[in-house]
Amino acid sequence: MSDPVLMGPGPSNPYPEVMAALGRPLLGHLDPEFLALLDETGDRLRAVFRTTNPLTLPISGTGSAGMEASFVNVVRPGDVVVVGVNGLFGERMCDVASRCRAEVVRVDADWGAPIDPSRLLAAHPSPAVIAVVHAETSTGVRNDIEELGAGKGDALLLVDCVTSLGGIPVEVDAWGIDIAYAGTQKCLGVPPGLAPMTVSERARERLVAKPQSWYLDLGMISRYLDSGARTYHHTAPISMVYALHAGLGVVLDEGLERAWARHRECGGALQAGLEKLGLELFAAEGHRLPQLTSVLAPVGVDEKEVRARLLAGGIEIGGGLGPLAGRGWRIGCMGHTARARNVTLLLAALGEVLA
Amino acid sequence: MSDPVLMGPGPSNPYPEVMAALGRPLLGHLDPEFLALLDETGDRLRAVFRTTNPLTLPISGTGSAGMEASFVNVVRPGDVVVVGVNGLFGERMCDVASRCRAEVVRVDADWGAPIDPSRLLAAHPSPAVIAVVHAETSTGVRNDIEELGAGKGDALLLVDCVTSLGGIPVEVDAWGIDIAYAGTQKCLGVPPGLAPMTVSERARERLVAKPQSWYLDLGMISRYLDSGARTYHHTAPISMVYALHAGLGVVLDEGLERAWARHRECGGALQAGLEKLGLELFAAEGHRLPQLTSVLAPVGVDEKEVRARLLAGGIEIGGGLGPLAGRGWRIGCMGHTARARNVTLLLAALGEVLA
Numbered sequence: 001m002s003d004p005v006l007m008g009p010g011p012s013n014p015y016p017e018v019m020a021a022l023g024r025p026l027l028g029h030l031d032p033e034f035l036a037l038l039d040e041t042g043d044r045l046r047a048v049f050r051t052t053n054p055l056t057l058p059i060s061g062t063g064s065a066g067m068e069a070s071f072v073n074v075v076r077p078g079d080v081v082v083v084g085v086n087g088l089f090g091e092r093m094c095d096v097a098s099r100c101r102a103e104v105v106r107v108d109a110d111w112g113a114p115i116d117p118s119r120l121l122a123a124h125p126s127p128a129v130i131a132v133v134h135a136e137t138s139t140g141v142r143n144d145i146e147e148l149g150a151g152k153g154d155a156l157l158l159v160d161c162v163t164s165l166g167g168i169p170v171e172v173d174a175w176g177i178d179i180a181y182a183g184t185q186k187c188l189g190v191p192p193g194l195a196p197m198t199v200s201e202r203a204r205e206r207l208v209a210k211p212q213s214w215y216l217d218l219g220m221i222s223r224y225l226d227s228g229a230r231t232y233h234h235t236a237p238i239s240m241v242y243a244l245h246a247g248l249g250v251v252l253d254e255g256l257e258r259a260w261a262r263h264r265e266c267g268g269a270l271q272a273g274l275e276k277l278g279l280e281l282f283a284a285e286g287h288r289l290p291q292l293t294s295v296l297a298p299v300g301v302d303e304k305e306v307r308a309r310l311l312a313g314g315i316e317i318g319g320g321l322g323p324l325a326g327r328g329w330r331i332g333c334m335g336h337t338a339r340a341r342n343v344t345l346l347l348a349a350l351g352e353v354l355a
Numbered sequence: 356m357s358d359p360v361l362m363g364p365g366p367s368n369p370y371p372e373v374m375a376a377l378g379r380p381l382l383g384h385l386d387p388e389f390l391a392l393l394d395e396t397g398d399r400l401r402a403v404f405r406t407t408n409p410l411t412l413p414i415s416g417t418g419s420a421g422m423e424a425s426f427v428n429v430v431r432p433g434d435v436v437v438v439g440v441n442g443l444f445g446e447r448m449c450d451v452a453s454r455c456r457a458e459v460v461r462v463d464a465d466w467g468a469p470i471d472p473s474r475l476l477a478a479h480p481s482p483a484v485i486a487v488v489h490a491e492t493s494t495g496v497r498n499d500i501e502e503l504g505a506g507k508g509d510a511l512l513l514v515d516c517v518t519s520l521g522g523i524p525v526e527v528d529a530w531g532i533d534i535a536y537a538g539t540q541k542c543l544g545v546p547p548g549l550a551p552m553t554v555s556e557r558a559r560e561r562l563v564a565k566p567q568s569w570y571l572d573l574g575m576i577s578r579y580l581d582s583g584a585r586t587y588h589h590t591a592p593i594s595m596v597y598a599l600h601a602g603l604g605v606v607l608d609e610g611l612e613r614a615w616a617r618h619r620e621c622g623g624a625l626q627a628g629l630e631k632l633g634l635e636l637f638a639a640e641g642h643r644l645p646q647l648t649s650v651l652a653p654v655g656v657d658e659k660e661v662r663a664r665l666l667a668g669g670i671e672i673g674g675g676l677g678p679l680a681g682r683g684w685r686i687g688c689m690g691h692t693a694r695a696r697n698v699t700l701l702l703a704a705l706g707e708v709l710a
Contacts (some may be wrong), residue, residue, distance in 0.1 A: 029366070212567045
């Protein structure tokens with residue numbers, strides 16, 4: 001069995017406690033012991049999302065299922081949805097919103113640059129939803145959220161936190177985020193398979209009564225989560241819930257602020273080291289994610305060959321997307337992978353391959 | 356940690372090989388080693404579904420996501436969809452199809468009785484889709500499929516195999532099934548979280564170009580599965596794919612026919628034993644599933660109390676649904692749970708509780 005150090009754009013290496021939890025004996029999805037663990041997972045998600053939202057849950061699919069759940073439950077045909085696009089996941093939001101038959105108003109910025117929040121706020125006088133990606137996994141750029149919450153007016157603020165949650169500050173309540181979703185396989189140190197999600201009471205009042213997706217229907221899912229009802233909807237992915245519960249436990253035991261600091265320190269060291277190797281970082285300074293670094297390959301170097309050689313040595317990094325495709329790499333330091341030893345290893349190994 | 360014997364309507368107890376596979380070190384979703392394992396999972400699924408369909412894959416959600424993927428990818432607004440309804444999952448199909456804006460033509464039969472295939476075939480002169488549940492998890496009834504494939508004409512035949520796959524014969528190609536989906540947590544002996552699915556070439560030619568679900572868009576997912584393309588769509592749920600791969604390996608090592616025989620023998624022994632205890636079986640004779648038995652509680656017995664006492668002793672069985680709600684139980688013998696020792700245990704324990 002290969003056991004690579006996972007330094008791509010996700011998945012990251014899971015925490016050992018998470019791997020142990022995956023092996024826990026299976027319980028039924030209506031067993032009171034499992035339901036207590038699911039409730040506790042909700043509590044832990046509230047702590048990590050920094051919210052008191054009662055409707056906080058793991059969606060039974062990967063991060064992209066979280067994106068879809070977010071749109072189908074609040075967007076009605078003809079609704080104006082303003083979407084910030086400065087990478088692949090902003091593009092994806094436009095696609096998902098258009099399949100809900102929304103009127104999509106795009107606000108584009110260059111890949112690698114952040115989106116100016118005032119442009120998003122000025123894009124339409126009365127959007128139903130303003131949607132943006134917090135941490136663009138395709139470019140390593142952070143988009144600012146707080147100003148959007150302050151200026152959103154009657155709109156709902158919908159934020160993709162797939163790569164940000166657990167790695168950099170995400171303040172759902174303080175920033176006025178109405179709908180946020182994440183992935184498990186980035187800064188939470190859990191294998192891919194679930195999408196943590198939280199919905200404000202304000203957004204909850206506007207939920208579509210019968211969304212086009214039955215599987216992601218939050219109204220129905222809520223009746224399973226409700227301890228007074230426990231109405232069967234679909235069978236929860238038990239083992240993955242164990243894993244998420246354990247991963248959130250690790251993050252909260254460490255302390256969320258300390259986890260952010262660990263990501264910040266690793267990302268800073270990695271980015272400094274890459275520049276010291278003579279490489280050029282792709283994302284705009286001041287908006288670089290510590291947990292995901294995009295970097296240009298030296299001219300004349302076959303970036304794919306470099307990745308293959310690193311992988312053969314047991315280290316995975318990711319290729320570029322969009323303008324970075326074929327021209328550079330995306331290097332993650334997320335979750336359990338966010339350790340100084342991995343930064344040291346990657347810089348040394350990359351240095352060897354490029355020498 | 357509790358480790359109940361799972362004899363409800365699913366999840367069943369996973370095979371030990373499956374639990375070991377869950378603990379395998381994580382690989383990236385574009386790692387060639389993972390992609391080879393994913394391809395092999397497709398091969399194993401083809402063997403278990405008895406099909407040569409190239410488009411055979413695990414959907415990244417539970418069985419109900421498989422149902423949704425099946426409908427959204429072939430149903431267009433206004434399409435006539437004939438649905439057989441003799442239990443909860445037939446009802447669910449109507450709900451899912453209506454969210455695709457289909458014109459749903461219901462063919463109802465009593466819960467506990469099978470649906471006469473000729474009624475489904477006669478329900479409409481030119482339906483786009485005929486949809487039926489093979490093994491109704493809510494009642495323990497088997498609906499006959501073969502006659503539908505023979506008489507479907509231009510319609511696509513869509514079959515829910517969630518509880519049948521691996522437990523009783525499912526012959527996708529021989530029966531002319533165009534779209535079939537299943538769950539992992541029933542007769543395959545894998546925790547819940549994925550939905551095995553297969554699509555005939557005939558159905559593939561009719562796929563909706565841009566289905567309302569982005570996450571379940573089979574056209575896009577195909578480009579990730581395609582070994583020549585490997586276009587990123589969403590991050591595969593790696594650990595669950597390991598688990599499914601291992602579970603299918605166990606089933607195929609045993610031999611599919613032998614696995615069916617094991618389920619048949621366990622179910623037969625269980626049903627005979629329940630009748631010997633003086634209990635009345637709910638599903639119509641001749642169409643009883645061996646892997647899932649519905650049975651009425653004796654008059655005057657609190658069925659919920661019986662379940663609670665069994666669970667306290669480490670044995671889970673399920674409550675009834677629909678006409679069986681509050682009046683009886685659903686007892687599963689599926690996957691790794693389908694062992695004579697578990698039948699012996701359950702009959703003895705139930706006998707004690709009812710004494």
